[in-house]
Amino acid sequence: MSRAPTLPPAILFDLDDTLITAHLHPREAWHRAIDGLPERPERLDVPGAASAIHEAARWFWSDPDRHREGRLDIHTTRRRIVSRGLSALGVEDDGYVTRLSAHFSAMRTAETALYPDAVDTLVALAGRGVRLGLITNGSAAEQRAKIERFDLARHFVHVQVEGEMGFGKPEEQAYAHALSALGTTAADTWIVGDNLDWEVVVPQRLGFHAIWRDPVGKGMPAGHPAKPDRIITRLAELLEE
Ligand SMILES: [Mg+2]
Structure with missing residues (x-):
């Protein structure tokens, strides 16, 4: 039985290949x-x-x-x-x-499908008072269709789609806007995603705690300079110490 983890005030999630399958294999x-x-x-x-x-x-x-x-x-x-x-x-x-x-x-x-532990993990995190944000790159039509299909918006305080904003990851403005919408700072926020540049390297430079989502357990690509603060294969690991 794992101990209850110390959770941050806020977590920013990526969508594709983090909460839902999208571009694998x-x-x-x-x-x-x-x-x-x-x-x-x-x-x-x-x-x-x-x-x-x-x-x-x-x-x-x-x-x-x-x-x-x-x-x-x-x-x-x-x-x-x-x-x-x-x-x-x-x-x-x-x-x-x-x-x-x-x-x-x-x-x-x-x-395209939800990862099996995605909704339970989001519900449990929100239930422990973590303010959740969703920050996804791509067009408004494509990304909103997925968010609606899987009824995801209800789990988030803030949903941010690149095609609606005119900016996206890895532009610093994208992270700054999400932090401001969540009323938090990078130092108080985890970011979780499968893209080593957008959700690890750039966010770490901005002060986030960066968690690399490796859904198939492939491990870090050889020679990649990124050093995630943590690597998870299952989303539910966020609830474990
Ligand atoms: Mg992704």
Whole structure:
């Protein structure tokens, strides 16, 4: 039996891949999407196409400016990524690019789920007087749809969506705005999320206690300079010492 932990006055949570599943196992997901969509271009090799699109996605998301612009219009971005990946294989087929992108998006939406201990953990934290904030990057339409689908807003004192604010993580303004809305300071606040830059490196520089959410237990990527204050695989660990 673990002892009751010393909880902070406030905790800021990320949404995607922290409270809900969103972007896990991308190469495998592309493989299933290509495999599940009929009328492939002739001679398209499924694993080869999955790898090429996965590589195009890694390239796309590796640049912070491209990332910011791309996540605010995810459907256009998916088409760009699929088109780039297939072009690398010499496949130019706009109709297929559009159909595969839409199919992948629909598949991801259907598979998105709450982590099993998410709601219980939020309820228990709020019950112990912790003021909870949700701070998520992405467009208003995409992020609000997920928040509503899983009825999450009711657990939070403050919900902040990048597409509604015009700023997002890792901009300092995003953290400052959330702290002010929660009536707290970074020193009194934990932040919990799966992105090592947005929810560990930058928040630590601002004085937060940063908890890295590692939902599949993959461990820290080799050579990454981030030093999370704590690493959790289950959300319920927040309630344990
Ligand atoms: Mg995330």
